[in-house]
Every structure is written in structure tokens, then in C-alpha cells.
Amino acid sequence: MNTLKNYQSIKNLTEDSEQLRVIESFSALESKLSSSKKTTFLNNLLKKQKKLKGIYLWGSVGRGKTFIMDTFFSSLVFKEKIRLHYHHLMRKVHKDLKTHKNKKNPIRLITKSISKGAKVICIDEFFVEDIADAMILSELLAGLIDENVTLVITSNSHPQELYKKGLQRERFMKAIDLLVDNTAILNIGNGPDYRLKDSLMDIKFNSIHNEESDHLLKKFFHTKTPIGVSDNDFILINDRRIEIVIKAKTIIWFDFSQICGTARSVDDYIAIAREYQSVIISKVPILDDEKENEARRFISIIDEFYERKVKLVLTTDTCYKKLYQGKRLNFEFERTKSRLSEMSTLDYQKLPHKH
Numbered sequence: 001m002n003t004l005k006n007y008q009s010i011k012n013l014t015e016d017s018e019q020l021r022v023i024e025s026f027s028a029l030e031s032k033l034s035s036s037k038k039t040t041f042l043n044n045l046l047k048k049q050k051k052l053k054g055i056y057l058w059g060s061v062g063r064g065k066t067f068i069m070d071t072f073f074s075s076l077v078f079k080e081k082i083r084l085h086y087h088h089l090m091r092k093v094h095k096d097l098k099t100h101k102n103k104k105n106p107i108r109l110i111t112k113s114i115s116k117g118a119k120v121i122c123i124d125e126f127f128v129e130d131i132a133d134a135m136i137l138s139e140l141l142a143g144l145i146d147e148n149v150t151l152v153i154t155s156n157s158h159p160q161e162l163y164k165k166g167l168q169r170e171r172f173m174k175a176i177d178l179l180v181d182n183t184a185i186l187n188i189g190n191g192p193d194y195r196l197k198d199s200l201m202d203i204k205f206n207s208i209h210n211e212e213s214d215h216l217l218k219k220f221f222h223t224k225t226p227i228g229v230s231d232n233d234f235i236l237i238n239d240r241r242i243e244i245v246i247k248a249k250t251i252i253w254f255d256f257s258q259i260c261g262t263a264r265s266v267d268d269y270i271a272i273a274r275e276y277q278s279v280i281i282s283k284v285p286i287l288d289d290e291k292e293n294e295a296r297r298f299i300s301i302i303d304e305f306y307e308r309k310v311k312l313v314l315t316t317d318t319c320y321k322k323l324y325q326g327k328r329l330n331f332e333f334e335r336t337k338s339r340l341s342e343m344s345t346l347d348y349q350k351l352p353h354k355h
Helices: 003-008 017-035 041-047 065-075 086-099 106-115 131-146 173-182 194-199 213-224 266-275 289-307 330-343
Strands: 054-059 081-085 120-124 150-155 183-188 206-208 234-237 240-243 251-255 278-284 311-316
Touching: 003 017, 003 065, 017 054, 017 065, 017 150, 017 183, 054 065, 065 081, 065 120, 065 150, 081 086, 086 106, 086 120, 086 131, 106 131, 131 150, 131 173, 150 173, 150 183, 173 183, 213 251, 213 278, 213 311, 234 266, 266 289, 278 289, 289 330, 311 330
Parallel strands: 054 150, 054 183, 081 120, 120 150, 206 311, 251 278, 278 311
Antiparallel strands: 234 240
């Protein structure tokens, strides 16, 4: 099925005319990409082939931009496609710059490597705030475009608003021009904030775990991300395996025994907090004297999630305010209770995720 049909086939889809308008544009681009052939920069010069314009989708938080991109990406029938979060892309670029530091035109080497064989690159949550990123983005985008890659980008900001008050912004202006010239700028207009809609489902921020919990959690999960789901899998964090219940691009579900019941470092929790916007932790037990290590890890993971504004859903053996019943960490757990209380509010749900 194409992008439009995949979108329309999703169960319990809320009618949203703005989303549908944007989906139709993505579906049209999908059709053009499916019938086009990957060409090189040299071929473009010789044949004067017209490049295929991509899409730059911008709009308010919670309007489904990532969902739309994921629907489009999963609908592409060819393999020559790449999807990256903006921050993951830039981390890779800076890492590769160190590898190529003594070589000529290192950015061009990096763009050739990234785009090798790709017809389309999807970049989610394009948000420029770091001067180190801003100073190389013009060359990076130019290199990808020269490799005849079609760019599909989501952002909260119109291209002209990117890096608005940043240092040396004049050096960033070419990047804006490249985006405007090589993508169709689409705005998804006002409508429901789907993050807040999801938070008001049957499953709450914190719920006592019972026989209904798994069913409600699965319902919540699939409403958040109806496509691109991986069941009964594991993830690798810092080269270590962590068992999971289920995951998708922006949301992941752990059983407490896997995420806090075994030896995990703060670095693991930082990596998870950067990678995922929403996290479910189920079956959190009462943390008594025999579970002081688990309690310490739980404190650490909540600290990292709070710092990165991760949206958290818990199921527990008791109210979160009574979770800790040990003796060593009473002072530390007071902070955890305060943070859990704040994380359950709608004001917190509206905050953007920090990668």
C-alpha cells in the first residue's frame, strides 16, 4: 500500500484534515520516488536531469510530524532509503569528521558515505542550536543534494526561523537557501496535540499493575505508534544487550526487572533518554531493604528521564509515593517522588523532548 492507503488503514485514526492534506503530498512524493532511478552527481551534469524535490514539514509539537514521516518511510517499497534523527545524524557527522580530520574535503567524504545507494534520506526533528552543527550544515546539505538524494525533513520551525539568534548565523544562511530550493515547504496547521490525547487514555501515568495492565499498555503503545513496531526484541546500548517488551522509533517498553533489576550504568539510562521520547516501565515492585540496588537504579533512570523530558508511563505494585520502603535512600527518593509527580502533569507532557 502507498502512504495514503497506509494512513487510511490505521485503526481508530482521528479525523484530521491538516494531516490528510500533508499525507497526500507525501504520497505523491512516494510515487515519484518509486518511479525514479538513483543517479550520480556526474550523471546529473551530463544528462541535466531535474532533481526531485523533497519535503520539509514543519508545525507545532504534537501534530504528528514524526508519525507522518514514519508512515511515508514504511510505505517506500525500495531499499535505497535512510531514516535518521537529526541529533543522531550530527553525532555521526562529528564523529566521522575526527576520523577524516587529515583528509581533503572531509564533509564531502562523509556525505558520499551517508548517501551511498540512497534515493531518499528522512531526517526527523531538524532543530539547529549548536554552532558546531550550524557551521557545517551548508556543506553537509549541499553534499547530500549533489549526490542526488531527496531530502524529507520534519521540524518545529520554518526554515527561515532556524538558528534564528545563533552566533555567525550569516554562515548558516546558505543551508536555509538549500532547504528552500530543494524541498517543498509544508506546514501542518493547527489541530489536536496527539501527545496529550494519548496521555488521557485508559492507562494513566502511574497505575497499579494487574491482569488488565498489559492489555491497556499495548493499546496505549499502538496508539502512540501504529507502524514500525518490533515485538519481543532487545536493544544494544553501549554494546550491551537489554531485553525489551516492544519498541518503535520513539517509544520503548521495558519490564522493570530488565531495566533496573540487573546491573545498568547511568550511561545506559542517558542513551535511552536521548533515543526515546516515551518510555513504559511495567511491574515496578515495592523497593524494600532487599532491593536497595534496584531503588538506586530507579532513582538514576528517573533523574535522566526528567532531565531529557522523556514521557513516562509506569505500572507498579503500589502508589509511586509508597514505592520506596527501604532505609538507605529515603532522602534521595524524596526527589524521585517530586519528579514523578511533576512528570505526571499535562504541563510536563507539553515539554519538548531533549536529545
